[in-house]
Amino acid sequence: MFLNINSYAKLNLFLSIYGLTEDKTRHNISSLMTYVDICDKISITTKRYGDGVSINFGGIFAHKISQYTGNSVENNTIIKTLKLISDEYDLSIDLDIYLEKNIPVASGMGGGSSNAAAMIKFCDKFYGLEMTQDEKINIAREIGADVSFFLQNSSAVCSGIGDVVNPIYFDDAICKKSVLVIDLMEKVSTAKIYSSYDQLNLSQQDEEIMNKNNNLIALSLVNLSKLNKIADMEQLIRLNKMTNNLIQSDKILYKTKNAIAKIAENSSDGLIKFDITGAGSAAYLIYENPLFARRALTNAQTMFPGIFAKITTIMPDLHDSANLQKCGVYQNCA
Numbered sequence: 230m231f232l233n234i235n236s237y238a239k240l241n242l243f244l245s246i247y248g249l250t251e252d253k254t255r256h257n258i259s260s261l262m263t264y265v266d267i268c269d270k271i272s273i274t275t276k277r278y279g280d281g282v283s284i285n286f287g288g289i290f291a292h293k294i295s296q297y298t299g300n301s302v303e304n305n306t307i308i309k310t311l312k313l314i315s316d317e318y319d320l321s322i323d324l325d326i327y328l329e330k331n332i333p334v335a336s337g338m339g340g341g342s343s344n345a346a347a348m349i350k351f352c353d354k355f356y357g358l359e360m361t362q363d364e365k366i367n368i369a370r371e372i373g374a375d376v377s378f379f380l381q382n383s384s385a386v387c388s389g390i391g392d393v394v395n396p397i398y399f400d401d402a403i404c405k406k407s408v409l410v411i412d413l414m415e416k417v418s419t420a421k422i423y424s425s426y427d428q429l430n431l432s433q434q435d436e437e438i439m440n441k442n443n444n445l446i447a448l449s450l451v452n453l454s455k456l457n458k459i460a461d462m463e464q465l466i467r468l469n470k471m472t473n474n475l476i477q478s479d480k481i482l483y484k485t486k487n488a489i490a491k492i493a494e495n496s497s498d499g500l501i502k503f504d505i506t507g508a509g510s511a512a513y514l515i516y517e518n519p520l521f522a523r524r525a526l527t528n529a530q531t532m533f534p535g536i537f538a539k540i541t542t543i544m545p546d547l548h549d550s551a552n553l554q555k556c557g558v559y560q561n562c563a
C-alpha cells in the first residue's frame with residue numbers, strides 16, 4: 230500500500246497569554262488559528278510485519294529538521310507519535326515514511342505538530358482503531374500543545390495551553406486574499422520566547438488590558454460557533470484589532486519584527502494585516518489580491534536577500550470540496 234498525505238501549516242491570527250499554568254510548565258493562551266496552503270507531504274508505504282518504522286526526508290527544509298532536532302529520528306514528531314500509538318494500542322507499526330518538508334522548521338507554522346496530527350488521523354483510519362476524539366487528543370497532548378488544533382480540520386480558537394480547540398466556521402471570502410509568508414530564519418526556541426515574555430513580569434491587570442481586544446473577538450467567535458453561525462474572517466482581519474501578544478511584548482525576534490514593519494511600510498498598497506505567527510520565526514502579510522502580494526514579495530526579496538518568502542492563501546477549513554481535492558487522500562484520514 231502507498232499513500233500520500235498533505236500536512237498543512239497554520240497561522241496564529243491572534244495570540245493572548247494569561248499567565249502560567251498551575252504546574253508552571255506552560256502558559257494559558259487563547260489563539261485564533263487557521264490553515265494556509267503550504268504543506269508537507271507525507272508518503273507512506275507499508276512494510277512486512279515486524280520490519281518497524283523507517284523515515285527519510287526531502288524538500289527544501291529537510292536539512293533543517295536534523296539541525297534543530299539533532300540527528301536522532303526519535304525526536305521527530307512522526308516517530309514519537311507512531312511510538313505512542315504502537316505502545317497504547319499494542320500494534321506492530323511497520324511503515325516506510327518519506328517526509329517532504331516544505332513548511333519552514335521552527336517557524337511558528339506548526340509543521341512538526343501538523344505532521345504528528347496527520348499520523349494520528351492516519352493510524353486511526355488505517356489500523357481501524359476507532360479512536361474517540363479524547364483518545365486522539367491525549368496522544369496529541371503528549372507531543373505538543375499545538376497538535377490538538379491540527380486534529381481539527383477547521384479554524385479554531387484554541388485555549389488552555391492551546392489544546393482546548395473551539396472550531397470556528399468562517400465563510401470563504403478570505404480565500405481570495407493573498408498572504409505573503411516570510412521567514413528570516415532568525416530562530417529562537419518557543420520555550421525561550423515564552424520565558425522572555427515571563428521576564429516582563431506583567432501584572433494580571435497589564436495582561437488584561439493587553440488581551441482586551443483579542444478576548445472580545447474570541448468570545449464573540451466562540452458564541453457564534455455555538456449557534457452554528459458562520460463568521461467573516463475578512464471583516465475580522467480588517468478590524469485590525471487582533472495582536473500576537475507573545476511577540477508584541479517580547480524583546481527578541483527584533484530582526485523579524487523590523488523586517489515585516491519595513492516590508493509593510495514599503496508595500497502598504499492593499500495591505501490588510503501583518504504579524505508574526507506563533508512564537509516566530511515566520512511572519513505574514515495579508516494583501517487584498519495577488520498583485521499587491523507579488524509586489525511585496527519582490528520588495529521583500531530585494532530588501533532581505535536569501536530569506537524564505539512565499540505567496541499563499543488562507544484556508545479557513547479543509548473540509549470544502551476544493552480543499553479536499555488538494556488534500557488528496559487526506560480526505561480518508563480526516
Ligand SMILES: C[C@](O)(CO)[C@H](O)COP(=O)(O)OP(=O)(O)OC[C@H]1O[C@@H](n2ccc(N)nc2=O)[C@H](O)[C@@H]1O
Pocket residue numbers: 241244254255256257258260337342372373374375376389390391419420421423507508
Ligand atoms: C506558540 C504556539 O505555537 C502558538 O500556537 C504554541 O503556543 C506553541 O506550541 P508547541 O510548539 O506545540 O509547544 P510545545 O512543544 O508543547 O512546548 C514547547 C515549549 O513552549 C512553552 N509553551 C508552550 C505552549 C504553552 N501554552 N505554553 C508554553 O509555555 C513551554 O516552555 C514548552 O516547553
Ligand SMILES: Nc1ncnc2c1ncn2[C@@H]1O[C@H](COP(=O)(O)OP(=O)(O)OP(=O)(O)O)[C@@H](O)[C@H]1O
Pocket residue numbers: 293294295296297298299304305306307333334335336337338339340341342344373375419507508509510
Ligand atoms: N516532523 C517534524 N517537522 C518539523 N520539525 C520537527 C519535526 N519533528 C521534530 N521537529 C522539531 O520540532 C521543533 C519545532 O518544529 P516545528 O516546525 O514544528 O516548529 P514550529 O513551527 O515553531 O511549531 P509550533 O508552532 O508548534 O511551535 C524543531 O526543533 C524541529 O527540529
